[in-house]
Amino acid sequence: MLELSGVNSFYGKAHILRDLGFSINAGEVVSLLGRNGAGKTTTVKSIMQLVKPEKGSVIFDGVELTRLPTHRVAKLGIGYVPEERRIFTDLTISENLEVGRQPPRPGVYSWTQQTLFDLFPNLAERRSNRGKALSGGEQQMLSIARTLMGNPRLLLLDEPSEGIAPVIVEQMAHTILKLKAEGLPVLLSEQNLHFARMVSDRAIIIEGGLKKFDGTFAELEAQPEIRDAYLSV
């Protein structure tokens, strides 16, 4: 349902993504792995059109995204959870969710504040608190919940486990598996191989903006030299 081909993205003059191409199929959870600076965040931003690729195409359900502004991409049903979480600290939790709300989408599970509070019980008790009162893990939960309020057809998670306590990471893995069970495809940018293996079907490894590996985790384990070369384990 998502297909990148020949994507080249820049920051100023720095060439970050080089002819990157991969696809994500319906119902699939895919991990995008690589070291710091490999281009994972840029890949996610190039899908959202927060970074405009100079060359190449990003096609989502037959629609070319590179010509669209960011808000149109989101409207098409791509949900984006940024690395820095970027919750609105001055808004209450309920209001944060309200910003993410979009009309129900045919054929997709429709979230409400209530169903999200069931998924993230920690948030429910604090729904009238301001965002700034939350811990790092709770902010991550809120950021995911806020994006789910848009009833996405594809979820982009950028390093959700970064800086989060291990017990919360575990909780998050369960959440992602639940979402997967609902049939929601996920692109997960990660450095935590253990976490990635827990939740995803397939791994894509990039390094210096180039794709180095695309296959199942079983295939990856059969080639330890790839893991050693491109991932810091």
Added chain:
Amino acid sequence: MGLFIAQLLTGLANAATLFLVASGLSLIFGVTRIVNFAHGSFYMLGAFVGYSLMQVLPGAIGFWASVLLTGLVVGLIGVIVEVLVLRPVYKAPELFQLVATFGVILVIQDLALMIWGAEDLLGPRAPGLKGVVRIMDEPVPLYDLALIAITPFVLFALWYLISRTRIGVLVRAATQDREMVAALGVNQSWLFTGVFFLGAGLAGLGGAIQLPKGGADLLMDFNILAAIFVVVVIGGMGSLPGAYIAAVLISVLNVFGVSYLPQSTLVLMYIVMAIVLTVRPYGLLGREEVVGEHGQVGEPERPIKPAGTKARVMVAVMLMALLALPLADSHFLVILTTDIIIFCLFAASLHFLLGLGGLVSFGHAAYFGGGAYAAGLLVVHVNAPMELAFVLAPLGAGLAAFIIGWLCLRLTGVYFAMLTLALAQLLWSLVFQWDEFTGGDDGLVDIWPAAWLSEANSYFYFTVIVGVGGILLLRHVAHSPFGYALRASRDSQRQAEATGINTKRIQWMAFTMAGALAGVAGALFVFSKGSVFPNELEITKSFDGLIVVFLGGVKTLSGGVVGAASLELVKDYLTRIEYWRLALGLLIIVVVVLAPNGIVGSLRKAWERLRGTPADEPSTTAPVALTSASAGTQESER
């Protein structure tokens, strides 16, 4: 007691207009981060449009319908401004948009002049509310009571809109992080336009609703500008209840000021603001501005480099040309060039503060005018020789900057800018109202250079040496360790502190130095004209400086000087035509839209595109470091 109550009520009624206009400004700034200098112009348009509508629509219903319609009309004018002028420059460096809004001020001034003429218009009385009631034997206009009653409803409606509706939630979210709001599927350009409609509409309402108490004239735009900035800052940026409290505070104090301490009227609100900000740096109900919260827009700043050989030769040639100028035997040309050099030095000193220090001063005229007045006062009151006055003038301006800098540097960002504006206005009103000492409105006259400089050409050479010398000095400092420390403090205060730089002291020194050099420009000015008037200290003078610095290019060392020289030249030609404000305003807007990096920055970019950028080396691990490194090797800063 009766008089006291009556005055209190007058103050409360005056607060209605002030609150309406200021709340619009606050909303626009909160969401778009645009300091809308044109907000006073929306208010003025409100008065004119309201006046015309009231001529057509009769009776009490007609009156109030006119008021509401005016809000709608001015709101739509705001939308036009947002879509045509501001939308193209949202991605420009921070605060650049204020130049565009300044262009809008000029355009609206001349359009209003064309449509409604130069005569002041007396506002119609509100039908059904023409009388007075006696409260404790004092007459209170009915219309005042109506205004007092209406304002809380407006406040409540706005508060409800912002804090209880989905639109309000989106607006508040966009205030904090626009990009994230877009990534969640909200079309933020629509949101911006909506906020502009509301903000401009409120200003229009304010203009219409004050008609029965005042009227409509062409000075309204600047007259209210300082006051609404003060209200927004005292109340706390983005806080509507804060704006209401501040509007009431200022208006009530003003009424009492007029009757008990008439000399204080111009100064009063600035004193209140200075006190409030000293005690509560973010206003009564404001919250701390977190640095970098809104993210840096645009690309990272390029490193600056000393001029190359080519650039040095060019500057030398230009200097030679300047020195040869009197040979052309044109008195007019010599005078014009003198003015340009003086303005360039003023702009360069502001650019130093703004570009290198990241300190946006809205009140830089205080030091230019301060220097001019210091010299003038010395000559007029103690008969000081020109040489002495000329040396003491920058010291005086520097001292003013030293004190004002100490007060202002406790704040950051837009609060800093506003406090510099307020204190500059304080200085202006002191000069304006202290007739016996400063000559007030009549200014100081008969201040001529010493005998050895009395000839126009010799004073011209003097100006070239001092003016260009001052500009070169600023450039030199930019490349000194002090300049590095100043830029470090601008880019990352925390990291600079961690490497042992006392950032506040560095900024304070820079502020003082910029003030002193503006003072030099002021001294050059007063002796070239032989007189000085309070308008050299005015807001418009400070704005002129800001405009040329932004127009020239904040991020390029030569931006201030190039901007100043271009604007002064263009002005000289344009002011000969009848509607020169319209022409100049349109020109500014066109330049802003076409050259969002300033004249110098955009020319440089165009040059690079023409030359073609070198191919990239294969990038590997550290993209950000690479950007700045490659930028460093490719750019040569002039």
